[in-house]
Amino acid sequence: MRDHTWPVSSTWADGQLRIAGLGVRELAAEYGTPLYILDEADFRARCTAYVDAFPDGDVHYGGKAFLAPAVVGWLAELGLCLDVCSGGELAVARVGGMPPERVVFHGNNKSSAEIRQAVAWGVGCIVLDSLHELERVTAAGEDLGTRQKVMVRVKPGIDAATHAALATGGERTKFGLSMASGDAAEAVRRVLAEPHLELVGLHSHIGSQIFDLESFGLAARRMVAFLRTIEREHRVTIGHLDLGGGLGFRYLPGDPPAPTPAELAEVLRAAVPGDIRLAVEPGRSIAGRTTVALYEVGTVKEHFVAVDGGMSDNPRPATYGAVYTAALASRESDAEPRRMTVVGKHCESGDILIEDVDLPGDIAPGDLIAIPCSGAYQRASASNYNLVTRPPVVAVGESGARVIVRRETEEDLLRLYPETRA
Ligand SMILES: Cc1ncc(COP(=O)(O)O)c(C=O)c1O
Numbered sequence: 388m389r390d391h392t393w394p395v396s397s398t399w400a401d402g403q404l405r406i407a408g409l410g411v412r413e414l415a416a417e418y419g420t421p422l423y424i425l426d427e428a429d430f431r432a433r434c435t436a437y438v439d440a441f442p443d444g445d446v447h448y449g450g451k452a453f454l455a456p457a458v459v460g461w462l463a464e465l466g467l468c469l470d471v472c473s474g475g476e477l478a479v480a481r482v483g484g485m486p487p488e489r490v491v492f493h494g495n496n497k498s499s500a501e502i503r504q505a506v507a508w509g510v511g512c513i514v515l516d517s518l519h520e521l522e523r524v525t526a527a528g529e530d531l532g533t534r535q536k537v538m539v540r541v542k543p544g545i546d547a548a549t550h551a552a553l554a555t556g557g558e559r560t561k562f563g564l565s566m567a568s569g570d571a572a573e574a575v576r577r578v579l580a581e582p583h584l585e586l587v588g589l590h591s592h593i594g595s596q597i598f599d600l601e602s603f604g605l606a607a608r609r610m611v612a613f614l615r616t617i618e619r620e621h622r623v624t625i626g627h628l629d630l631g632g633g634l635g636f637r638y639l640p641g642d643p644p645a646p647t648p649a650e651l652a653e654v655l656r657a658a659v660p661g662d663i664r665l666a667v668e669p670g671r672s673i674a675g676r677t678t679v680a681l682y683e684v685g686t687v688k689e690h691f692v693a694v695d696g697g698m699s700d701n702p703r704p705a706t707y708g709a710v711y712t713a714a715l716a717s718r719e720s721d722a723e724p725r726r727m728t729v730v731g732k733h734c735e736s737g738d739i740l741i742e743d744v745d746l747p748g749d750i751a752p753g754d755l756i757a758i759p760c761s762g763a764y765q766r767a768s769a770s771n772y773n774l775v776t777r778p779p780v781v782a783v784g785e786s787g788a789r790v791i792v793r794r795e796t797e798e799d800l801l802r803l804y805p806e807t808r809a
């Protein structure tokens with residue numbers, strides 16, 4: 388392994404990257420490029436680190452980071468719960484074999500159909516994000532004759548240090564009900580008065596890619612104070628706080644180390660009394676480092692190295708100014724390094740995967756470039772821009788390689804057009 392940015396089972400020999408013993412040249416020959424290669428052992432180890440850090444709590448994997456039925460199977464086996472935020476993620480949770488009582492349904496605008504689907508399947512909890520949604524979940528409970536367990540998502544009023552688009556705990560976010568304005572307290576009051584709803588906890592999520600543990604501690608203290616006020620006012624015991632995900636990880640070799648799940652647990656436990664059960668919802672800090680994106684170089688021109696994917700499979704650099712590193716992964720080179728810009732194949736000048744990265748000066752068409760830290764919010768947010776088909780995800784492990792998301796084909800795309808004849 389060259390540095391901490393690569394998945395744990397990575398090794399390098401003769402200039403070739405291997406993950407779980409499988410060389411990227413063979414993987415590219417078998418599955419094509421672009422290719423997302425997921426190190427199953429790495430994914431499992433990160434799940435276990437969280438479970439071990441929260442022995443008296445619950446770890447809900449944030450499925451939005453990356454989800455596939457195979458992943459759901461690993462989570463179910465390792466004792467994690469699963470957060471979903473759409474009917475699609477709910478469907479994957481179901482086919483992947485997650486017991487419904489371990490599923491938590493999030494989202495700021497769940498449709499009535501999605502809510503019905505969740506209630507009918509028997510999900511463990513729906514996180515209410517608005518008063519309108521409270522009415523919709525009540526209506527589904529009335530129709531289906533159920534009493535749905537719910538949490539109320541609260542805005543704790545914390546602006547955590549991260550990209551503005553990833554901050555979700557401040558007063559101006561669209562997510563949750565304001566603690567400061569009294570909306571959150573009003574939602575709690577209504578839930579407690581509604582026989583088709585059962586309040587099982589309070590929820591907050593302050594954002595994503597956060598390194599500062601003190602922000603999590605502050606949110607936890609505010610949520611505990613709020614929970615205690617509610618318990619006093621309504622003479623109830625709530626006893627459960629879900630403090631969301633958001634722990635960051637380092638994308639570049641030179642980045643400062645991110646806190647570990649154990650360090651996060653220590654800060655949260657210091658803020659939350661033992662009679663309150665804790666849940667956390669890590670996405671990025673589990674999935675992020677597990678996966679490498681593999682591309683083939685198509686052209687080299689001036690300082691541009693163009694690869695066969697780009698902003699369609701990884702929109703993060705274009706949307707958040709996200710930064711990555713890359714390495715030549717298919718052969719040895721002793722050429723002097725040259726500062727290059729890795730671009731994709733899309734019709735946009737902003738289709739840049741990495742602005743400045745040192746690659747061997749003899750980089751040429753046919754070479755394979757690997758980008759580590761590609762497991763979170765990449766394949767999950769891939770698009771078909773320019774009608775490019777989305778790449779597969781192959782999990783590698785002790786038993787070899789297995790496709791867990793297949794490559795999209797042009798037939799898949801053509802199926803969307805009703806007037807298309809075969
Ligand atoms: C409600 C909720 N929980 C969990 C997560 C996972 O966050 P992260 O991937 O930053 O851990 C998110 C995404 O930001 C979220 O919105």
Ligand SMILES: N[C@@H](CCCC[NH3+])C(=O)O
Nearest residue numbers: 451553595703707763764
């Ligand atoms: N899509 C974002 C993360 C969003 C977090 C989910 N609420 C990213 O790539 O970093």
